[in-house]
Amino acid sequence: MPPIPDHTVPRRRWGIGVLLGSGILVSFLDRINLSAAAPQLQRELGIGPVEMGFLFSAFYWPYAALQIPLGLSVDRLGVTRIGRWGALLWTAASAVTSLAGGFAGIFAARALLGIAEAPSLPVVSKATGYWFPRRERARATAMFDAAAKFSSVIGVPMVAFVVVRFGWRWGFVTTSAISFVYFVAFCLLYRDPSADRGLSRAEHEYILSGGAAAEGQPAASAAGMLGFLLRQPKIWGLAIGFGAYGYSFYLFLNWLPEYLVSMSGMSVIRSAGYAAIPWAFATATDLLVGGWLVDALIARGADESRVRKSVLVAGMLVGLAVVGATRTANPAWATLWISVSLGGLAAAAPVGWSLPSLIAPKGGVGSVGGIMNFAVNSTGIAAPVVTGLIVKLTHSFTDAFLVAAAILLLGALAFVFLLGRVEVMADPPSGAAG
Numbered sequence: 001m002p003p004i005p006d007h008t009v010p011r012r013r014w015g016i017g018v019l020l021g022s023g024i025l026v027s028f029l030d031r032i033n034l035s036a037a038a039p040q041l042q043r044e045l046g047i048g049p050v051e052m053g054f055l056f057s058a059f060y061w062p063y064a065a066l067q068i069p070l071g072l073s074v075d076r077l078g079v080t081r082i083g084r085w086g087a088l089l090w091t092a093a094s095a096v097t098s099l100a101g102g103f104a105g106i107f108a109a110r111a112l113l114g115i116a117e118a119p120s121l122p123v124v125s126k127a128t129g130y131w132f133p134r135r136e137r138a139r140a141t142a143m144f145d146a147a148a149k150f151s152s153v154i155g156v157p158m159v160a161f162v163v164v165r166f167g168w169r170w171g172f173v174t175t176s177a178i179s180f181v182y183f184v185a186f187c188l189l190y191r192d193p194s195a196d197r198g199l200s201r202a203e204h205e206y207i208l209s210g211g212a213a214a215e216g217q218p219a220a221s222a223a224g225m226l227g228f229l230l231r232q233p234k235i236w237g238l239a240i241g242f243g244a245y246g247y248s249f250y251l252f253l254n255w256l257p258e259y260l261v262s263m264s265g266m267s268v269i270r271s272a273g274y275a276a277i278p279w280a281f282a283t284a285t286d287l288l289v290g291g292w293l294v295d296a297l298i299a300r301g302a303d304e305s306r307v308r309k310s311v312l313v314a315g316m317l318v319g320l321a322v323v324g325a326t327r328t329a330n331p332a333w334a335t336l337w338i339s340v341s342l343g344g345l346a347a348a349a350p351v352g353w354s355l356p357s358l359i360a361p362k363g364g365v366g367s368v369g370g371i372m373n374f375a376v377n378s379t380g381i382a383a384p385v386v387t388g389l390i391v392k393l394t395h396s397f398t399d400a401f402l403v404a405a406a407i408l409l410l411g412a413l414a415f416v417f418l419l420g421r422v423e424v425m426a427d428p429p430s431g432a433a434g
Contacts, residue, residue: 009206012199013131017140019189020124021147023087026182027120028151029159029175030094030113031059034106035254036159036272037168039261041106044168049258051103053388056254057381058107063114064377070119071370072226074126075363079192083123087183089116094176098169121353125369126213129357130193133210135298137358138308142291142350149286149346152279156257160272213357213365225367228428234359235368237418239375241316242352244411245345246376248319248404251383252278252342259397260331274331278339282346290315290350305422308358309415312351316412318344320405326398361427379407 034041038052047055074082093116097109124144132140159171193199193207194215229235256278260271290311297307321344324337356369383404390400 009203010200012196012203013136013140013207016127016131016190017143019185020127021143023083023182023186024120024124024144025147025151026175026179027087027090027117028148029155030090030117030179032152032155032253033094033159033171033175034059034097034110035257036156037163037171038258039271040163041168045102047103049388049391050385051388052258053385055103055106055110056384056388058110059114059117060250060377060380060384061114062111063118064374064381066115066118067122067374067377068226068367068370071122071366071368071373074119074122074366074370075225079123079127079130080190080195082119083127083190084183084187086116086119086123087179087186090120091176091179091183092116094172094179098172098176121373122366122369125353125356126365127190127192128354129213129360129365130215131207131212133207133212134304134358135210136295137354138294138298138350139287139291141354142287145290145349145353146283146286146346149279149282149342152253152256153276153283156275156279157269157272160257160269164269213360214362224428225361225364228361229364229367229371232425233418234420234425235371237414237420238352238355238359238368238372240414241312241411241419242372243375243379244407244414245316245319245348245352247379247383247407248322248341248345249349249376250380251387251400251404252338254384255387255397255400256338260335262391263329263331263334263397274335277335278342281339282342285343286346286350289347294351308351308354308422309419312348312419313412313415315344315346315348315351316408316415318347319408322401322408323405326401355422358422359425361425364425364428 034055041047042052070082090113093109093113096112097106100106100109125141128137128140128144155175159174162174163171191197192215193204193212256275257271260274294307294311298304319341321337321340324340325334328334328337352372356365356372360368386403387397387400390403391397
C-alpha cells in the first residue's frame, strides 16, 4: 500500500519530537558541565589527568550498568512514568554536584547523575517508535540525537562563561535549574499516543499505518526477552558497532576542551569556542544526512535497509578522520579534522539510535535500546579513563586518538558482517514467556 501523504494530517507528533529532543539536550547539558568546568576544577582541587579521567567516567559506571534493567523496566512500566522520575532525579543530582567538597564528593555526585539519567535514551527511543511512522523515523531520531551534539555547541561556552565569572559550582547550579524546567514541561505535555487527548484520529491512524511501534507490554517475560535478544547476531552487531561509536563520541564529549587547552595553551573561554565548532558541524550532518537524507532516499523508493546501513557504515569510516588530528600541532587544523570525524559519526548516529524501534520484536524496543545503550556507555566508561592514562604516560593525545580510530574500524566491521538487514525481528517463541 502506498504511503499516506503526511500533508493531509495534523503534525502533533513533531511537537512531541521537539519535546523529546529538548529532554536529550538538557540531559546532556548536565553531562558536559564537568567537561567545561574541568580546567578550573583541576587547578582548584589539584586533580591530575588520571583523576580527571575517573571523574569523567563516574557518570558512566552506573549509567551503563542500569541500561539493560531500565530498558526492560521502560517496556514494563512505560515511557511516561519512567521519563518523569528520571528527569526529576537528574535535576537533583546536578544540584548535588555543586555542593561537593573534593574528588570523592564529585565522583559520588556524578555517579548519582548516571543513575538518574540511565533511562533517558531508552525512554526517548521507545517514545519515538510510538509517535513516528518508519518513513519519518530518521528525521525524528535525528532531532534528539542532534540535540545531544548541540548541547556541546551551547553548553560548553555557556557553562565555561558561568564558571569563569562565578566559579565552577555555579555551572552545575545553572544546568540543574534548566533541567527542572524540562521536568515540568515533560509532566505537562508528554503522553503516549493512545492517551494523548490532543492527538487527532487522522494523525493517529497515519502513525499506526506507517509502522509505528505497538504500544503495550511484551508477551515474553523480561528474562525471556533478554535471553532471546542476546542470542541474536543482529543484536551483537548493533551492540559492538554502536559501542565503537560511543568510544569516540565520549572521548570528544569529555576531553575536547582540555585537549585544546593542553595543545595550545589557550584560555578556557577560547577553548570552549573552538570546541563548539566540531559539535556545530556534527549537529548539521546529524540532521541533514542522518535525518533528512535517509528519509528522502527511502521516500523515493530506495531500499530502506541498504540506505540505513550505507549511511551507518560510511559515517563510521569518515570518523577515522580523527587520525588527521594526530598529524598537526595547529589547533585550527586539529579542529577541522575533529569536525570531519564528528560529522561522520553524527551522520551515522540517528540511524543507530533508530534501530531499536526498527528491528525490535513487539514490546522489546526498550530492551533492545537498553542493550545498545549499555554497549555505548560501557565504552563511555573506558574512553575517559584510557585517554587520561595515555595522556599521563605520553603527555599527548596522539595515541588516544589512534586507539579511537582502531575501535571505530572494528565497529564498522561489526555493522557490515553481523547486523544484517534492518527489519523487524521475529517475536520470541512462546516458550520464552514464562
